[in-house]
Ligand code: KIV
């Protein structure tokens with residue numbers, strides 16, 4: 001691991017491009033503008049607004065996003081092809097801050113079966129199209145697609161070629177979510193040793209979640225030399241999705257004692273951002289989703305509730321307020337303890353003591369055994385049956 005004390009990590013959001021590759025997701029241009037403005041508030045550094053050559057609407061969307069944000073850098077995606085690069089040039093022409101993202105497959109399966117290219121032809125294409133793109137952009141990001149299944153020595157040659165041609169950002173793509181944190185760290189160590197200008201350019205990571213390791217892999221890449229993380233809000237994206245950026249940002253905040261990384265993300269805007277993506281994609285946020293799921297700050301078991309009521313740090317490493325989630329919920333159910341039930345009854349206006357709970361708690365348990373959650377209405381019914389009224 002390299003010393004990364006205080007290192008600034010750039011957050012590159014591809015919700016509007018790789019995120020839109022989620023099955024069934026198609027943002028309107030108006031939605032893309034709204035999302036981009038919210039991403040800017042959230043604090044991302046780069047927004048990949050689309051793939052301008054892909055369709056007239058994608059072109060219009062990238063152009064519209066480029067014209068509706070201020071501080072954030074906007075990029076379009078381009079294959080290593082003149083038509084794609086030209087479309088990006090036009091679509092981002094009015095952006096205050098812009099870059100381009102050029103990619104080509106570099107692994108054996110991509111070279112042989114998809115592109116029908118020799119290594120020499122692959123390198124020639126990288127050299128030609130990165131050089132071409134560099135005429136129009138000060139920041140040229142090059143991605144070796146399927147980098148983690150590319151021969152490491154060839155990947156180093158690819159990076160050297162792209163940097164010599166003018167690439168300023170090299171984005172190591174784990175296109176099919178194939179790597180793991182230890183292996184990805186070693187790949188970065190190898191590249192640091194074999195890419196001549198490793199420290200003169202920005203290394204970035206782009207991880208997919210096919211094996212559920214994209215956040216861990218992205219963070220491993222950063223621990224071994226990358227300083228940009230690509231991902232999406234709520235981890236949406238092709239197949240199992242991309243690195244969930246809210247998880248990365250929360251991990252850096254909570255474990256600042258360990259990582260010492262900084263980002264520009266304003267965590268308090270996280271829930272608002274996540275809800276917007278959930279609404280526009282019509283993909284509900286899973287209840288148990290890290291950081292933003294509704295259960296992430298809910299506690300049901302009696303032991304946990306008792307601990308929380310004494311000191312919330314016992315079972316919460318991240319506060320809901322810090323990610324804009326509102327308050328912690330103590331959910332009453334069959335595993336809840338007397339302390340939590342008494343506290344909720346007192347909140348509701350009943351003046352209940354520990355002695356009263358000797359009679360109330362068995363009545364509560366009898367109800368809780370038959371249903372998943374006991375809400376305030378259920379509690380009021382229990383109290384009514386016991387002849388206790390709320391004190392005025
Ligand atoms: O997953 C991938 O390889 C990509 C590239 C375009 C970076 O999305």
Ligand code: ZN
Pocket residue numbers: 018175206208238
């Ligand atoms: Zn991707």
